[in-house]
Amino acid sequence: MSEAGLDALLIPPSADLRYLTGYDAHALERLTLLVLPAQGAATLVVPRLERPAAEAQAAGVTFADHEDGTDPYPLIRAALGAAGTGPTGAVGLGNRMWAEQVLALRAALPEAEQRLAGAVLAGLRLRKSPEEVEALRRAGQAIDAVHARMGEWLRAGRTEDEVAADIAVAMREAGHATVDFTIVAAGPNGASPHHGTSDRVIGRGEPVVVDIGGRMPDGYCSDSTRTYCVGEPPAEFREYYAVLHAAQRAAVAAVRPGVSAEAVDAAARDVIAAAGYGPAFLHRTGHGIGLDGHEDPYIVAGNTAPLEPGMAFSVEPGIYLAGRHGARIEDIVVCTADGVDRLNIIDTELVVL
Known part of the structure; x- marks a missing residue:
């Protein structure tokens, strides 16, 4: 001070x-x-x-x-x-x-x-202590446990609202004190990054973006996105999901001390742009997380601040095709002394239910 x-x-x-x-x-x-x-x-x-x-x-x-x-x-x-x-x-x-x-x-x-x-x-x-990192790890494990159960609720004929209600119950069962958001965005709704939920019925063969997060009793937050498909997805979707998966992995791999926040954003964005989907990546690659769901550092073009050990943030590139469908993959990671530690460890491959 x-x-x-x-x-x-x-x-x-x-x-x-x-x-x-x-x-x-x-x-x-x-x-x-x-x-x-x-x-x-x-x-x-x-x-x-x-x-x-x-x-x-x-x-x-x-x-x-x-x-x-x-x-x-x-x-x-x-x-x-x-x-x-x-x-x-x-x-x-x-x-x-x-x-x-x-x-x-x-x-x-x-x-x-x-x-x-x-x-x-x-x-x-901005720089989490080892105790804070472990609190975020517990939050990551809790939200991973919910994603692992998605096949229990996500199926054709149910509404987004119905699936979200089941997810909220499961989040509390997994240890969350509060449920902050449950985005279940099926079909064309998946092209809106912050859609939320609706009474729309999920159709066979539709991709569904599920972005969920909340707070643990100690106040530390979870936030994780996976994209599912209820039945066999369109060929176009499989094509760009593979691009997105490569972009997310590239951005996670880019995290290490001294690398700028914008360089991590570029690692994801360059892969997506090279495949011709650049304009469909509508938002920054990530945001910090801790006691707030969104806090420093922001992983975005123009943020030249170098990463330091203890910084925790999301890596969540997305591709959104208006009127058709969309996809996003999000992990919480921590910059370590020699690289990166993923706090969400559930598989990032496309899950077909």
Whole structure:
């Protein structure tokens, strides 16, 4: 924080708050805010009715609570003053803080310069500790176990919604605390990367993109995509799935320390473009993952940052033919000291059910 020129961080309920304190707080209209000075004690400002939950989870902080109907923002000034920071200088606000809180803090601390806390926290969260890598590995194993059961639910005559409901139950059975998304995109719906689900009936011979993820009890996320076919797929689909499979493998193989994020993106994109499907690859190759489903680093053209050991991210190229079908393959990987560690180990070959 001192190196970034920040006198304090002000962190609302978020993955940042859980990372720093262990407290998985709900974002409510009642103010919860971690006041973390560069020097001095950290204070967690909480609604009085939330204090028991905060005390049960949060570590390394003192507590200041506020009753309904009272103004909590003087508690922020008091916490900064108690730490010797005072209400001046520069404060880093949580990057995803609600606008109404940003403006209220501007009024409560008019002397302070507001900046983004991400200048400090992104660099810390970017490189996962060995314990965090193991948490992501457990999440990967849990979502792999769900994909391994797909033949139980995915068949012609059922709707996307019905399959997604079964997947959600299985995710909880596999250990997830929450189900964040269940994309089941059959036939032409597979050409929309974020389709979701619908009441459309899955037809014989249709490719189906299944992208699923959630959070484990420790807060770390899973995210994995496999593409299936209910019966024999069209010849065109088999052709470009082979291209996609080669592209995904090339991108995973490109991961190692010192390689730029955009070079991993290019490793996948070049294979797809060389086969004539370049315009059908509609999105970046990957995103970081941890306590947030999407976080740094982003594996995309223009990101010249070099990969470092401990960085965890998805590798998920896709090919999407509008009006017909699509395919995506996604693994979570970690950059290691000498290469790459795949956290999703279930087969990436096309599965025909």
